[in-house]
Amino acid sequence: MSVMSKAVLTRAASGLSAGLRSREPGRREWLIIVPIVAVCALLPLVIQGRYEVGVMTLILIYAIAAYGLDLVLGHLGLVSVAHAALLTVGAYTLVILTTKYGVGYWWAALAGVGVTTLAGLLLAGITMRSRGHYFSVSSLAFAAVTVVVITQWTSLTNGASGIYAIPTPPGFDSTISLFYLSLIVLTAVLVAMFLLTRSTLGRNLRAIQADEVLAASLGINVVATKLKAFTVSAAIVGLAGPLFASWISYITPSSASIMEGFNLLVYVIIGGSATLAGPLVGVALVVGVTEAFRFTELYQTLIFSGIVFLVLLFFRGGVVGSVARAWSRVAVRRRGPEPAEVPEVAVGPGPVALPHLSPADRGGPAEPGKVLFEARSLTKKYGGVTAVSDVSLAAREGEIIGVIGPNGAGKSTLFGLISGVVGGWSGSASFAGRDLRRLAVHERARLGIGRTFQTNRLLNDETVLQNLVTAAYLHRPARGSRSADPDDGFLNTILDLTGLRAKANEVVSGLSIEEQKLVGVGMALAVRPRMLLLDEPFAGLRESETPRLMRLLEWLRDQGMVILLVEHKMRVLMSLCSHVYVLDSGQLIAEGSPDQIVNDPRVISAYLGTKNA
Amino acid sequence: MLEVSDITAGYGNSTVLTGVSLSIERGEAVTVLGANGAGKSTLIQAIAGLTPIRGGEIRFEGERIHGLSAARIVRRGLVLCPEGRHLFPQMSVRENLMLGAYSHKIRRSAIAAQIDEVLEIFPALKEKRTVYAGSLSGGEQQMVAIGRALMAKPRLLLLDEPSLGLAPLLVQTVMRVVGEINQRGIAIGLVEQNAAAALELVSRGYVLEAGSVVIQGSAQELSSDDRVRAAYLGVVEQAAD
């Protein structure tokens, strides 16, 4: 085996090993597409016969649809049984246009993709707010209604009788040519899937899958991104529709059934969701095996069930995911750990200044003393409990404001109100002259409100750098720039400021608590906020780590940033904050300079403890 | 009574606890201090059988209990009062308490007697017996949680952050109750962020940092330890200034 191919295999293995949640593939993992396509292209030379080639063509067509499904399943974590219905919509569009209206094949196929995309948008619109089982069952209902609509719209669809004598694409009327046409489309889909997982959309989808709240707080428009994913997903399925129609030559509403949608799901799960090769391998395995065991008649289904169970229990990332993981484990044992991926950020002393953080590019220079954020009479009730009651506060540029209070005093709820995660409150809040009331989380992030979370929310399966790149979503470079660092040097700066440069290519879940805290701060900075909400950033930090973060915050303050800091460590607050608010049971019981606060009797009795008072 | 030796635990790829050892003697009250994320909750859950350990040994009254189900551990008299309380919000206080005695298959009348006994400790709950636990205030809920744990007749009661989210006055009440329970001969394992309050109550303590025990000693030793003062008692010092 040549050195080159070994390298390719190793890459391929790591590319396949993305287990259960999607992750960003390495730059060269697209190489796995080459052997896949090559093997497929050569198969008809080995396996001949109309039936065999026919089955292989069907596998390719289903695989295209399976990739479309996996975009929603693997990258958004939504279990849809409606994708067979989408496929059928595409097929029907082609069939109706060609057989009833005499439209040319290619135009009709294009329309098929278009109509499928629209149907996908409809599905997305209906299900957008549902999650988990609610989504699944909504998609189930969508599929069921699709079947009924096709069945009942007899004048257009010929009802349950279906439509037959469907044309094949001009120039591709033999079994073998349809096979290669499908392979070409599949190749395009594979490449598209690869590019997509490395694109901003892919990164944003992963962020949403990992944590919707985090994604929104990074400025990602969750709804719009989901819609985009559905659109692309449906468009890919739409490509499969016309091919399917031509292959089957007779179409009935039953192709849209829940059972068919369920089969598509099984293909993806068996093969390995969120892997580049998984869906294809899954379709090939399931369809291939069922066809091979047709002779067993009824037992075929039992064999199929058994295989699905075993894969679910033992091949936990699907066949591809598990085999690749095992392979990379063996590879690691044999050759020692794989060298970390080449850092994609040029190593060097980053600029010390942080020009990007200056509010200059956000509507005027910082004016220390100018009120940037102001809230009046914020009140939030949950059922009968008032979590935040009539709280007013203001923050000026170049200030660090402290918020203290016992656990459960309403600090996190207050942060939630300001960042937009918590809705349904009363009172007023404005930021840089804008009323926050009607703004969604991502809109506030775009306005310049960045935050960290008390319990750290990160993309745990990705590297530090990937976390930062995702967070810097709003500031991606102009189209065409190939750099993974969207803003030359900006992420470098953050890596330097947080001291994470050495760990840039390590997966976040493997870092220490301190380092994870710093990643959280780094991500909030990558949004380039004018106001930073930090929820207990010092908690869990060792004493030795504390000064570093303190210096960073001071420096950010000097750049004109507003920092709202929830913290229990009084010494930190005392030295950083110019103004401190004290909350207890949702109410503001005191405010003032740190000195005033520590000597306030109410604060001592409510928070600091009466013992020493 | 409880002997934890050199245990390792974690989730997925990450290791939360590395080589933690501690012990609690019969009737003793011991605290585990540590910052958020230091591994305190993982430690206490591992002892209670809610999180599997990857290495080491946990013995209770001389017998190995790691690997046993949480239910069996409760039956042996090691009971956890968890962080976040984990009450059954749509069940009455009475039902919550009844469920506390679940692991002891005893007659209804015996349970009723036991409930009365527990309510003696928490007189405030007496009138709220039929109220849904979810509608109680935070302090009352914490009382129910401790009461529920007592229903299981513990010999060792583990408390995970009992003062979390409570007003200082209530913190004092809870701590007083915990002290009373200890005086009845029940050993206490207390995990607290409120180090000052905890050290008032216990005789010994451990400090957990990044998954390892970094300091251990008597309450007095800990209170006067510079590192502990800096990291966990800073608030008290500041207030005293």
Add this chain to the structure above:
Amino acid sequence: MKKRAIGYGLVLSLLGSLTACGGSGSAGNDEPIKIGIITPLTGNAAAYGSGFWLGVQAAENEINKSGGILVNGKRHKLQATVCDDQFVPSKSVSCGQKLSESLMIYTPATQSSFPLMGFNQKDDFILMSTSQTPAFTSQGNKLVVRSTYNLERQIPDLARLVGEYAKKEKLTLKSVAIMEVGSDFGPAFTEAFSKAWKAGGGTITGTASYDTVTTDLTSQLTSLLRGNPDAIAITTVCQSAALVMDQARHLGFKGTFINAVCAGGTGMTKYMGNSEIIGSNIATVKTNAFDSIPVVGAFHKKYSDEKYKSAIEQQIFEFGYFGVEWFAKAVSTAGTTSDSAKVHAALEPALQTLQPNILGITEYFPDTGDIEMTTYLAQTKPDGQSFDPLGGQK
């Protein structure tokens, strides 16, 4: 870890051994004549599809026991291969491609047949079907053949016979409500029947469509009964028709039932809780429902074994059986084991040698593939016996 490894091993060995089996097909020894059967053996229509396959196997056995098919003085075994398509079109296509080497493919339904019409001429096999849908033979496909009626021919007969029945029994039978099954057959029936029925002076009070999966039909029936029909026409197989009849009676319907597909008899009574209903059921039947026809009686006696009972009650067994018998005779007559066009043409003379037959097929039209069939009206007695109320059969 160990458990995991065992799991891997289990899956891989299972896959491996199964693929090995799948690869080795059975090869014929003396050039058997191949007939492919595409039928649902699993899923909702499994009962129906399995009965059909039983009939095919019975005919295959009989032919091979008698030495095979005589073609140009040489005897060839008949080899029937079945492929389960679950009534799923994409599976029918795969089945068709798999069995395309066959001289004929025979399917028991429209759903399984239409997917093959795209390539049966290209792949040169005869497509025989029990499809009653007109489109099966109106597409100009040169290699199709029905083993049952085209509903365009049968339904006007039904309407006429029902009219005669009403006159003879002095029944008011003017208004009819239709419970149509939501497959291809239902709407086609409704169209043909309404036309014929209205031409005879009757009225249609309403149509309700339902899925055979649905078992609770009270809502649809309540709606239909609001039109006060004299009769309800039903378009499904027996067990489904039984549900309709049962539930309609429970809702207080007192009129007549007209069955287009289910011929009544024991095929229906076994699903009915209330035997009084049955007397008011009338249906068009093909010859094979009446034991009193000698050829049919003899056939039913021959296959009176328990294992065939249900298939015969559903009247699908005979179709499987006769289609194969007819085909074998045509191959023999055509004198070729490979020329499908010749065999297709020979179905005509072959049919003449098979008179009278269990299905009552009297004529065959090679141009289209349509047939002519003797039909009767049947009424079922509470004991499950059927008779012709018009006196054609006793």
Add this chain to the structure above:
Amino acid sequence: MQVLANGLALGAIYALVASCLLLIFGILEIPDFALGGRIMVGGYAGYFVAENLGLHYWIAVVAAALAAGLLGVVSELAVYRWLRNTPRPLLSGFIGALVLLTATEITVQLLFTADFRKLPSPYESQILDFAGIRMTEQRLLAGVVALVLIAALHAYLRGTRGGRAMRATLEDRRGAEIVGISPAKTALIAMLLGSCMAGVAGALLGPMYLVYPTMGDAILIKGLIVIVLAGMRSSLGAISAALLLGIAESFGASYLSVGFSDAYAFIFLIIALMVRPNGLFTKSVLVR
């Protein structure tokens, strides 16, 4: 009125199946599609006892409960318990349950063929006519038994030690574990109870709708729709949603287009989920 009665009878059966699904989903966190298979097995067990052994219908009902309950316990021990320990239990459960349904149906078909059977019941031929509303005794019986079973389930959940343990698990899994309730045992009991009730449903439906391998599918989907409508947690919500759905279907088929009757449940669901994405009967809860 007839339409309303039809709808209520239908809704009671939906409510029974939905209650089983809800109980199992609450404890196992698996959408138990295979419950459809157990309804069917109940139907078959009832058929063999009543038809082949010639025993009384009520004995058949008991046999149905036992057979389905046994299958439920086996499913939990052999399949679900393992699926819950996979990294994505939601997905594994979804797929696994559907595959289990198919496997059950095929196994029954292999053993007893796909023939339709009529479960004999003395109540099927008796028609009640009450103020113009017509209904068979069997239908009334099915509705009443369904409601009685649901009431019994609630009594069990409210009034017994085991029932309290189950409710505790439903409300706070961790809390239940802490007081010493074994999750594995609770899951087993939930499966047993849910499956027994599903078996009874099969025996109740058998005389009305025939017994065949896929007989559970349609009713199962309706049950699933009901629990989603109800927000997957609320049992009283599920009962209301079931009756509502039954009535909506009945009215839809009777007064709107009959052609779309099979889609009413789904359209109803889609609209409901667009308005309330997480179920009709869910409350917003304070998360501290």
